Amino acid sequence: MPRIPFLLLAFTFITISFNSIAQKQILFFQTDWGNELPIDDFLAKTKTAGYDGIEVWMPGSDEARQKLKAGLEKYDLKIIFLHGTNKGLPFEEALKAYEDGLKYIHTWNPVKVNSHTGNDFWTLEQNLAFLQAGQKIADEAGIPLIHETHRARFSYSLPATLEMLEAFPELKLTLDISHWMVVHERLLQKNDPFLQPILPQVDHIHARVGFAEGPQVNNPAAPEWNRAVAVHVDIWKEIIQNYPGDVFTITTEFGPPPYLPTVPFSNVPIADQWAANVYIKDLIKASLND
Numbered sequence: 001m002p003r004i005p006f007l008l009l010a011f012t013f014i015t016i017s018f019n020s021i022a023q024k025q026i027l028f029f030q031t032d033w034g035n036e037l038p039i040d041d042f043l044a045k046t047k048t049a050g051y052d053g054i055e056v057w058m059p060g061s062d063e064a065r066q067k068l069k070a071g072l073e074k075y076d077l078k079i080i081f082l083h084g085t086n087k088g089l090p091f092e093e094a095l096k097a098y099e100d101g102l103k104y105i106h107t108w109n110p111v112k113v114n115s116h117t118g119n120d121f122w123t124l125e126q127n128l129a130f131l132q133a134g135q136k137i138a139d140e141a142g143i144p145l146i147h148e149t150h151r152a153r154f155s156y157s158l159p160a161t162l163e164m165l166e167a168f169p170e171l172k173l174t175l176d177i178s179h180w181m182v183v184h185e186r187l188l189q190k191n192d193p194f195l196q197p198i199l200p201q202v203d204h205i206h207a208r209v210g211f212a213e214g215p216q217v218n219n220p221a222a223p224e225w226n227r228a229v230a231v232h233v234d235i236w237k238e239i240i241q242n243y244p245g246d247v248f249t250i251t252t253e254f255g256p257p258p259y260l261p262t263v264p265f266s267n268v269p270i271a272d273q274w275a276a277n278v279y280i281k282d283l284i285k286a287s288l289n290d
Contacts, residue, residue, distance in 0.1 A: 028050070
């Protein structure tokens with residue numbers, strides 16, 4: 001068998017790696033967390049900023065739902081709905097409310113449903129009941145149900161999520177790794193042996209940058225956060241590159257105060273939440289073209 005020069009092999013590998021990202025469609029969603037604009041203005045601003053859709057909780061009133069639906073059609077925007085376990089209810093009541101809410105969300109035919117699932121005070125078996133019930137409903141609707149890595153939920157830590165993955169191998173995740181950075185008080189790397197089994201399960205990303213002492217840096221554009229930003233982007237690129245589907249979704253999710261630090265006494269935010277989200281969106285786009 002003829003030998004293939006090492007440089008040719010390296011070039012081929014680099015080309016394949018690049019194409020595996022370049023050939024994917026990346027859809028970006030904006031969070032409405034902290035939004036104070038009327039819904040039409042918010043959706044117009046989202047569209048102008050180059051987003052493909054929004055990620056929101058289901059509005060609580062019929063009027064708000066009608067305005068949301070009309071705005072999505074007007075601006076040709078997609079939607080991912082947030083859903084979750086009501087931790088203030090007893091287990092059985094919370095499970096019933098979770099199932100009923102998920103069934104209603106499906107009538108909107110969202111791109112995906114991102115779930116804040118379970119309770120960090122409940123047993124693995126109790127949290128597993130939410131995964132099993134939700135997956136049954138999602139399979140019937142044909143709409144992906146993904147579970148966010150989030151403090152105070154079953155997925156509050158990396159070891160707890162690995163334990164659940166062993167019990168529920170079909171688990172699909174929204175990776176908001178900013179939570180784990182602060183829970184484990186260190187910047188987790190993409191080659192971390194505990195993180196590696198998680199990455200193939202990721203079906204959606206919440207793009208917020210955390211650090212060892214908090215779930216959100218004050219401004220991702222500030223040079224003092226270059227390493228934290230680079231670590232997050234490296235993980236995100238690894239996920240996207242190896243994702244088996246043709247379309248991947250990302251929600252930019254830098255939050256408002258108190259996630260966003262404020263000046264003492266005045267409570268004025270020290271950075272611009274909207275600008276941070278647009279910045280991280282554009283940075284991810286640029287990094288995927290490197």
